[in-house]
């Protein structure tokens with residue numbers, strides 16, 4: 001395909017809670033959780049943050065890399081499972097806050113943790129077809145977890161925006177191709193009007209995450225006639241720190257190829273943000289001509305795989321906005337009491 | 349707050365769209381219809397202010413405004429923007445002992461409140477230390 005990334009931007013809230021702080025409350029052994037999930041701490045949104053504010057910060061950061069007129073963004077898709085409204089799009093709020101309105105199309109996407117990468121695919125198609133000049137795809141979440149549930153250790157907040165356009169002078173990476181693998185798999189869900197998701201416990205691993213991630217990755221490699229050796233870096237959706245490492249091993253990738261994009265140990269699972277923020281972390285450091293494999297996963301279930309080749313233009317642009325590691329480093333620890341107050345689980 | 353008023357003010361609440369006078373070049377925020385310096389000679393045009401400024405003065409609010417109770421104590425500052433105008437804004441992501449006069453801030457997009465559980469969510473600007 002003749003499309004590429006024109007700019008990308010991330011945002012991660014500054015608050016963090018450690019595994020120890022949560023484990024203390026529920027009588028869990030923090031060491032076994034840290035070892036089992038490969039997680040140390042997770043990001044927590046401030047009381048005045050939600051998926052829309054996180055999406056806006058990421059979108060504004062993406063624009064800083066480009067210098068394009070926001071009115072040339074003719075499509076915005078926001079993927080999330082924590083849209084602030086049940087009915088009323090997040091995408092219009094973002095469009096207004098980056099001054100892209102009114103001559104554009106916009107919508108919210110939902111597909112558990114992969115709704116953001118579906119947005120990238122939509123933008124790729126629309127750009128390739130000549131329908132739009134630039135499209136913006138955002139994955140952002142303030143993930144919900146029931147108190148005491150295993151998800152509480154990982155459900156985090158963050159977002160990432162990608163601006164997609166025709167390959168050319170202003171693209172910093174080419175999107176070579178994409179491939180998706182989708183089945184009806186009830187591994188994780190949330191019913192209407194319910195606050196917290198339910199999940200299938202151990203069922204979330206083999207028949208869900210691994211089956212889809214591996215099939216999408218292998219499908220794309222076959223389609224492009226490439227092997228794991230052709231990629232300098234690989235990123236996977238990161239429900240915890242362990243799954244992406246296992247998926248990488250299964251596909252023949254080394255630890256070094258996974259290293260740059262492995263963020264869940266420090267920020268938790270940012271759901272729709274996860275794969276995209278990890279890809280951004282790789283783009284923050286990758287060298288021109290390096291190839292990156294990125295594979296998202298959304299429960300329910302499906303995976304989108306992308307092959308991306310970094311271009312020379314990246315070096316002049318990626319310093320224009322805060323990088324992933326800047327956000328990872330700017331952190332303020334909170335205790336469990338503050339956490340439940342921030343998450344509005346404690347109401348007076 | 350009434351929904352129509354909020355909706356009308358979206359450009360200034362989301363994007364700091366004020367006005368600039370083509371006659372004296374002064375930047376006004378919030379926007380006005382008449383330049384207070386040039387009166388009838390003024391030529392006001394919409395102008396998006398840069399989202400940067402510094403703290404002129406601040407106060408720590410303990411008796412919170414309606415809807416902000418759970419954020420107390422919080423910092424409220426008068427910020428002088430790079431473009432000149434001053435505005436009052438909550439300083440978000442800021443413990444009360446972190447703020448100083450002269451701190452550089454950027455204007456960011458945050459939730460300002462909501463009309464209960466069934467009403468609209470109001471978004472707008474707050475300041476954040478950089």
Ligand SMILES: [Zn+2]
Nearest residue numbers: 369372383386
């Ligand atoms: Zn004037």
